[in-house]
Amino acid sequence: MNNHNHPQSKQVINRLSRAIGHLESIKKMAEEGRDCSELLNQISAVISALNGASKVIIEDHINHCVVEAAKVDDKKVVNDLVDAINKYIGIHIKNNDSIH
């Protein structure tokens, strides 16, 4: 557990809560046998919401944790962020390839 300064953490938690509620309604739609295209649209909306939450996390992290870590030359924080962003971008590249 870290006590980093995350001014937007409440916003991240709210976005995650909304994504959970949205996914629960999509699960119900799937159980009711709703139209595939409709399901796909709703899942796209949740992915978009999770990307929005990720963007807020990255912004908060760079503006606060990374800036503070850089001041004390803490390379682990910077390296962890680079690894996490690589994983995040990697997923998107992989998905775009699999669609085309």
Place this chain on the structure above:
Amino acid sequence: MNNHNHPQSKQVINRLSRAIGHLESIKKMAEEGRDCSELLNQISAVISALNGASKVIIEDHINHCVVEAAKVDDKKVVNDLVDAINKYIGIHIKNNDSIH
């Protein structure tokens, strides 16, 4: 509500259930102030899981609903799928642009 033939619908429901459980644990991590990079890694994993569920939905839909619709010249089903896939791909392109 549709009564389409979706052989993999149980798999889709299971994947959605797991994504909900995973997101609930990520929300708890955010509430505990866990490291930003760790949160980002976990959100990436959920996005990857939702992309996996979307892939199964698209496969099922093309192999069953769309093939059946094409036989009776039902253009709405085909158009709805194209719209849904456009929206799905659009999200990914937008996100990749926003990262670079």
